[in-house]
Amino acid sequence: xxxxxxxxxxFHSGAASVNDFAAANSAINSAFLAMxxxxxxxxxxxxxxxxxxxxxxxxxxxxxxxSTNPVxxxxxxxxxxxxxxxxxxxSSSIAKAGASATQVRKTSSIGWAIVIIVAAVLVYLxxxxxxxxxxxxxxxxxxxxxxx
Amino acid sequence: xxxxxxxxxxxxxxILALFVALQPxxxxxxQTFSELGVLGPNQTIANYPTSLVTGQHFLLYGxxxxxxxxxxxxxxxxxxxxxxxxxxxSTSASAPLIATYSHVLDNNQSWIFPIDLSLNKTGTxxxxxxxxxxxxxxxxxxxxxxxxxxxxxxxxx
Numbered sequence: 001x002x003x004x005x006x007x008x009x010x011f012h013s014g015a016a017s018v019n020d021f022a023a024a025n026s027a028i029n030s031a032f033l034a035m036x037x038x039x040x041x042x043x044x045x046x047x048x049x050x051x052x053x054x055x056x057x058x059x060x061x062x063x064x065x066x067s068t069n070p071v072x073x074x075x076x077x078x079x080x081x082x083x084x085x086x087x088x089x090x091s092s093s094i095a096k097a098g099a100s101a102t103q104v105r106k107t108s109s110i111g112w113a114i115v116i117i118v119a120a121v122l123v124y125l126x127x128x129x130x131x132x133x134x135x136x137x138x139x140x141x142x143x144x145x146x147x148x
Numbered sequence: 149x150x151x152x153x154x155x156x157x158x159x160x161x162x163i164l165a166l167f168v169a170l171q172p173x174x175x176x177x178x179q180t181f182s183e184l185g186v187l188g189p190n191q192t193i194a195n196y197p198t199s200l201v202t203g204q205h206f207l208l209y210g211x212x213x214x215x216x217x218x219x220x221x222x223x224x225x226x227x228x229x230x231x232x233x234x235x236x237x238s239t240s241a242s243a244p245l246i247a248t249y250s251h252v253l254d255n256n257q258s259w260i261f262p263i264d265l266s267l268n269k270t271g272t273x274x275x276x277x278x279x280x281x282x283x284x285x286x287x288x289x290x291x292x293x294x295x296x297x298x299x300x301x302x303x304x305x
Contacts, residue, residue: 029288032221032252036285039219045254049219052252060250105172112169120162124155 015070016062016077024059024077027084028052034091043098048087055083183213184280184295191260200303202270208263212280214253221283223290224249228267229275237294241277270303
């Protein structure tokens with residue numbers, strides 16, 4: 001029994017199994033979904049995209065080398081899973097930052113729109129009066145001379 | 149200035165300024181799309197292999213572009229079919245898969261990657277099929293995107 005358990009453990013620690021690949025791919029899929037949600041919240045996900053591509057490249061490398069260097073393949077898969085989980089964790093903070101930045105942008109847009117409308121109303125109501133006062137101020141020293 | 153002209157100018161300037169101020173709140177309605185291309189060994193649309201020997205390695209380059217308005221997770225699936233293999237924009241080819249390449253692309257980003265292949269199947273006018281699959285956000289699996297390309301090759305022993 002112990003011998004069987006030991007041989008199974010040593011086999012698993014040596015080669016990457018289908019389950020190892022499935023776990024790594026599942027972690028990458030989850031990370032991508034988390035990243036997508038962060039982007040929808042307005043977050044900048046460029047860094048996360050690069051990290052995910054590193055994880056995907058590691059899985060592809062593991063697939064290629066699993067028959068020749070299974071120990072390295074397993075290490076690459078574990079590394080890929082770790083990176084994917086890191087992306088998932090980072091996504092929530094990027095989503096929060098994105099959501100607050102979007103809120104600031106929306107608020108400032110609405111603020112500017114209100115300022116423009118108020119300014120337009122003021123110009124409409126008092127514009128001509130202000131224009132005449134400004135004209136009189138500018139030409140206060142103008143000497144009127146008869147023409148011709 | 150005439151009062152009516154001034155009022156109209158004021159209204160027009162106000163509308164223009166409002167449009168600029170509210171621009172971040174207006175959703176973009178530009179058409180979204182993805183791109184798939186297959187390039188020859190010099191990363192050009194030339195010098196594609198036509199005659200190969202089984203086991204012979206040959207190099208191509210794949211090109212994928214993302215203009216979907218958001219980051220996309222792509223998978224390029226490469227299959228080997230024969231003259232009877234059918235492929236369309238709605239149905240992927242039912243043929244053996246020989247390689248896959250995956251990548252996440254940010255919006256307005258493109259990806260060129262080397263494709264190192266060798267074929268073990270012999271035949272005339274074999275179809276080397278390239279399909280673009282994208283990650284479906286709702287089902288969490290890859291769906292055939294409808295974009296494909298193919299190369300005809302003759303493979304001998």
